[in-house]
Amino acid sequence: xxxxxxxxxxxxxxxxxxxxxxxxxxxxxxxxxxxxxxxxxxxxxxxxxxxxxxxxxxxxxxxxxxxxxxxxxxxxxxxxxxxxxxxxxxxxxxxxxxxxxxxxxxxxxxxxxxxxxxxxxxxxxxxxxxxxxxxxxxxxxxxxxxxxxxxxxxxxxxxxxxxxxxxxxxxxxxxxxxxxxxxxxxxxxxxxxxxxxxxxxxxxxxxxxxxxxxxxxxxxxxxxxxxxxxxxxxxxxxxxxxxxxxxxxxxxxxxxxxxxxxxxxxxxxxxxxxxxxxxxx
Amino acid sequence: xxxxxxxxxxxxxxxxxxxxxxxxxxxxxxxxxxxxxxxxxxxxxxxxxxxxxxxxxxxxxxxxxxxxxxxxxxxxxxxxxxxxxxxxxxxxxxxxxxxxxxxxxxxxxxxxxxxxxxxxxxxxxxxxxxxxxxxxxxxxxxxxxxxxxxxxxxxxxxxxxxxxxxxxxxxxxxxxxxxxxxxxxxxxxxxxxxxxxxxxxxxxxxxxxxxxxxxxxxxxxxxxxxxxxxxxxxxxxxxxxxxxxxxxxxxxxxxxxxxxxxxxxxxxxxxxxxxxxxxxx
Numbered sequence: 324x325x326x327x328x329x330x331x332x333x334x335x336x337x338x339x340x341x342x343x344x345x346x347x348x349x350x351x352x353x354x355x356x357x358x359x360x361x362x363x364x365x366x367x368x369x370x371x372x373x374x375x376x377x378x379x380x381x382x383x384x385x386x387x388x389x390x391x392x393x394x395x396x397x398x399x400x401x402x403x404x405x406x407x408x409x410x411x412x413x414x415x416x417x418x419x420x421x422x423x424x425x426x427x428x429x430x431x432x433x434x435x436x437x438x439x440x441x442x443x444x445x446x447x448x449x450x451x452x453x454x455x456x457x458x459x460x461x462x463x464x465x466x467x468x469x470x471x472x473x474x475x476x477x478x479x480x481x482x483x484x485x486x487x488x489x490x491x492x493x494x495x496x497x498x499x500x501x502x503x504x505x506x507x508x509x510x511x512x513x514x515x516x517x518x519x520x521x522x523x524x525x526x527x528x529x530x531x532x533x534x535x536x537x538x539x540x541x542x543x544x545x546x547x548x549x550x551x552x553x554x555x556x557x558x559x560x561x562x563x564x565x566x567x568x569x570x571x572x573x574x575x576x577x578x579x580x581x582x583x584x585x586x587x588x589x590x591x592x593x594x595x596x597x598x599x600x601x602x603x604x
Numbered sequence: 605x606x607x608x609x610x611x612x613x614x615x616x617x618x619x620x621x622x623x624x625x626x627x628x629x630x631x632x633x634x635x636x637x638x639x640x641x642x643x644x645x646x647x648x649x650x651x652x653x654x655x656x657x658x659x660x661x662x663x664x665x666x667x668x669x670x671x672x673x674x675x676x677x678x679x680x681x682x683x684x685x686x687x688x689x690x691x692x693x694x695x696x697x698x699x700x701x702x703x704x705x706x707x708x709x710x711x712x713x714x715x716x717x718x719x720x721x722x723x724x725x726x727x728x729x730x731x732x733x734x735x736x737x738x739x740x741x742x743x744x745x746x747x748x749x750x751x752x753x754x755x756x757x758x759x760x761x762x763x764x765x766x767x768x769x770x771x772x773x774x775x776x777x778x779x780x781x782x783x784x785x786x787x788x789x790x791x792x793x794x795x796x797x798x799x800x801x802x803x804x805x806x807x808x809x810x811x812x813x814x815x816x817x818x819x820x821x822x823x824x825x826x827x828x829x830x831x832x833x834x835x836x837x838x839x840x841x842x843x844x845x846x847x848x849x850x851x852x853x854x855x856x857x858x859x860x861x862x863x864x865x866x867x868x869x870x871x872x873x874x875x876x877x878x879x880x881x882x883x884x885x
Contacts, residue, residue, distance in 0.1 A: 334627050336627065341627060342626065342627055343624030343625060343626055343627055344624055344625060344627050344632060345623065345624055346615050346617065346622060346623055346624055346625050346716060346718065347718070348632070349761075350632050351625060351629070351631050351632045351695070351697075351716075351755070352639070352695070352755065352757070353635070353755065353756075353757035353758060353760070353761050354634070354635030354755055354756050354757060354758055355757070355758060355761050358633070360703070385758070385762070386762075386765060410703060412703060414632070414633070416632075417761075421720065422641070422691060422693060422718075422720045422723075423723075423764075423789070424757065424760045424761045424763070424764035424765075424788050424789060425764045425765070426761065426765060435627060435632075437627065437628070437703075439702065439703045442703075442704075460748055461746060461748070462744075462746070463743075463744025463745055463746035463749070463808070464744055464745065464780050465742060465743070465744035465759065465780070467741055467742070467759075467762060468744075468758060468759070468762075473758055474632070474633065474634065474635055474758075475634075475635050475756035475757070475758050476633070476634035476635060476636070476705065476756070477634060477635055477636060477666070477749060477754055477755075477756050478746065478748075478749070479634070479705045480630075480634050480636050480698075480705050480707065481666070481667075481748060481749075482705070483704075483705035483706045484667060484705075484706070484707060499745050499746070499807075507705050508704070508705060526780075527744070
């Protein structure tokens, strides 16, 4: 039975209004699944194609049957319910299973859609930039999982638990080798010498849809992005640094611990273009 | 309301008979929690003290308030329901929370107990030993999470998905550096030169309660265990190899891919002692 009618439901589990998921779901037991966090504007999801592509790619890599695209899109519209601004999170797990890591032969994926209110960040985060820190929590390297937005996120939880100070907007995370990979919920870019750099994510990190969009927008503006390992030193030596994700678009960074950064006009232009896409323009 | 009466419930969530968990639980969203897999014999859990100690230690390391020991023990007895042989899995998550990695200030842990049937492995696994393989899936290194039985287990799921052949009982997993760490659901020991070796778990792997017991039993029998990095070559050059976990006790390994192993009498003696403890003797 699909939910229908005018009232938007906050949560759909396999197409039904729900407040719970089965206690044997492998998403709970093993974090065996993927998620997408999607910005809703006037009931629509301007970055939908990118989210859908990444979700399908993630399902393929984890050996999970991807949901039916039209069904998912229909459910997204139901949960979004025409909201002017909202966030919808989609979770796809491998499904319910018995004890043990081996997935049952007849396992059927679970899809969960949840609507959240739009996060109200200070406008200055976009105009003046944000202050960030380095986290002690690090990222384990595993090429098989790198780039995926999977449900194994204790590393990010521990990193985000390191500070309470609301003046700190984000925390940067490094891998075991000390290379900067990402922030807890954002990708990171450095601008120096007329060129963008963003960390190589072939061993860890989440390949954000906004990161991908920024690389494309930059290329369209004749600005090269080097995807390569990024040391702390190189990041701190940049002219400008910024964070990206599919909800915020672009936040310039004005301060990493005691290091101050300017906001180059190039970054402002890129951010404005990303914002247009986010607004569905 | 606690469940009471004579009928054992298969699942308790926060003390109530349940089939589902709240859809906002951070165990589902982030794998933000821990678990224990406990052998039940005649309604009792002979290794309870070790499981409880590890669970508390894991909660402390993840910043989750541990459950009340007596409450949990009472719930374990309810779920076990006097079963002659069963498995009870305990999951403790950080609890329900909003969107985002930062745990809400008022988050309250969720505790979930689930009873499963006893796994029926061939008797020959104990007497003749098992055949195992090396997995391609590797373990990311992260000292902050190492040793913990946390809910981020996609690495094990992918490793266990590599084979279907029922003749293969387990798969060995290595870290990014190629060092042998554990099997998907077991710890591993090598016996050579009158000494035990088991991988150092300071960067990854689960520190099993049976692993701990084996090290103690070995020490009690005057047998030294070196906890140190273990290369494939050193493992394959051992006289005997065995796997341990809290359900199986000890399985000798007779074959790792094309390499054959004997079962030293020392290992048989250790296995017998571990089995006595598992039987609650």
